[in-house]
Amino acid sequence: MxxxxxxxxxxxxxxxxxxxxxxxxxxxxxxxxxxxxxxxxxxxxxxxxxxxxxxxxxxxxxxxxxxxxxxxxxxxxxxxxxxxxxxxxxxxxxxxxxxxxxxxxxxxxxxxxxxxxxxxxxxxxxxxxxxxxxxxxxxxxxxxxxxxxxxxxxxxxxxxxxxxxxxxATVESLTVPPPDLHHHLGDLLASDIGGDVTFEVGGETFPAHKYMLAARSSVFKAELFGPLKEKGTDQIRIDDMEPRVFKAMLHFIYTDMMLPEIGAGEDRIIMHKYLLVAADRYNMERLKLICEDVLGKCIDTDIAATTLVLAEQHGCAGLKEACFRFFRRPGNLTTVMASDGFQHLKNSCPSLLEELLAKVAP
Missing domain, CATH: 2.60.210.10 (Apoptosis, Tumor Necrosis Factor Receptor Associated Protein 2; Chain A)
Known part of the structure; x- marks a missing residue:
């Protein structure tokens, strides 16, 4: 050795x-x-x-x-x-x-x-x-x-x-550029070259490559190559997802990076919530954790209740704990209880409400 x-x-x-x-x-x-x-x-x-x-x-x-x-x-x-x-x-x-x-x-x-x-x-x-x-x-x-x-x-x-x-021993040093595979794959996605599957999402179409999707998502792998795959997998319709969300998810599949145009402020929070749902749907753990991290740093009294529900529904333990920490801060629980989001929490996840009150206001 x-x-x-x-x-x-x-x-x-x-x-x-x-x-x-x-x-x-x-x-x-x-x-x-x-x-x-x-x-x-x-x-x-x-x-x-x-x-x-x-x-x-x-x-x-x-x-x-x-x-x-x-x-x-x-x-x-x-x-x-x-x-x-x-x-x-x-x-x-x-x-x-x-x-x-x-x-x-x-x-x-x-x-x-x-x-x-x-x-x-x-x-x-x-x-x-x-x-x-x-x-x-x-x-x-x-x-x-x-x-x-x-x-x-x-x-x-x-x-x-x-x-x-x-x-x-003395050796000559060469300058090696940083890895740029993500740039090449992003260019491949943008070029439409070699695509063998097309997705229809909200009236928009997105060409892609089956092997790339299968390599990045076990759900896509099962849908495109599994024993229970449906006929006609060259044209796939995606319901219950906005085109901009699917575009951002597709970009992440190819580049392992977020789209630069995902903005700041409220729209950024909404997009990361949608992407978290999409990542959970297609079993993309890294994307899901990135969204959890972003949302966990943006919790305020306006979105705390709905974010907690989101974390519960999609098995986001880290985001759920971040919400609990927010509710433990003095005055936050009282303020959130007056919001529409808290009513949504109460109606959709009564057991989660019991857990919240047990942890925050024992």
Whole structure:
């Protein structure tokens, strides 16, 4: 394996690279914990641990420790921790451990959460067993999904790194333009070249390309290529959507960007509401989240109630929480209750109104 050092500096149109050659040695070990409920409740607790047998990877001795009940550590009682321990070593050792819970078939089902991410960890030199950091998993998740026949299996994969040498070379630097695929695809949409499907929306027609639509939307993919597709998919009529909204959605499909002409103020809010509905309809998650973000920053007493209804109807958890935060501010709920939008909320989503009052005015 080779990695490039980031500290090289380009001078006069050129630059240099330092290549560090690294040898890696990989191994793994599975720790199986039987009679989990008894060990958790009686035998193991207050920071004590279960220890695996010793195994060897990269010329070093290792073992795994599992902490089932860290009740003596504030904030840790709801978690199960796993740590990799290095045996006595006169040198610092760099290694990358990953812990996974295994399913009953012995296959990795869930990787434990790591505080260091996808990075090697440094194990200090020591005459005793030493650990770098711990990985963890919520106890409730572990017990509800991965305990089978009162048995738990955790696998630790270990990659040990050994540096071999450094080689430095000078290379010429070229200027590479930024990615412009979105410009090319936008030009393709505007040119009408190669289109194989036409949409009729509110009396206007929009040519497009089936493969592009299918690549960007699972709903379009099913409609155009799925086993239940209808005949005559070269001409498709879209109801319940304004032409300008479909145009903006089509532009996003091709360019991953919003149309520049989506204006400011009230019209901008309306367009993002319509686009959120369209994105939900065609399962375009990124567009939906962009609309959620914009609307969440524009909430006021005039639109708070209708925006909350919109979030509820289309499964927008982030936007819904933004509305709740707005209602918690002093005076906002009282002001909104006098609006037409609040009456709409009351009539269309009575259960949502109950949730709102429970969260804001308990």
């Amino acid at each position: 080779s990695t490039a050092s980031p500290d090289s500096t380009a001078v006069g149109g050129g630059g240099g690279t330092s290549t560090v050659s690294v040898e890696t040695v990989t191994g793994w070990h599975v720790l199986k914990v039987e009679r989990y409920s008894q060990l958790k409740g009686v035998g193991i607790g207050n920071g004590e641990h279960i220890k695996s047998g010793t195994f060897s990877v990269g010329g070093h001795r290792w073992h795994i420790r599992i902490f089932l009940n860290c009740v003596d550590q504030p904030g840790n009682a709801d978690w199960v921790f796993a740590g990799l321990y290095l045996g006595s070593s006169s040198n610092v050792v760099k290694a990358w451990p990953t812990f996974s819970v295994l399913n009953p078939d012995g296959m990795p089902a869930r990787r434990l959460t790591s505080s260091t991410g996808m990075q090697a960890r440094t194990f200090p030199s020591s005459s005793q067993w030493s650990c770098s950091t711990y990985d963890c998993i919520k106890r409730a998740e572990l017990e509800s999904s991965y305990i089978k026949d009162d048995s738990l299996q955790i696998r630790c994969d270990v990659t040990v790194f050994k540096e071999i040498g450094v080689e430095t």
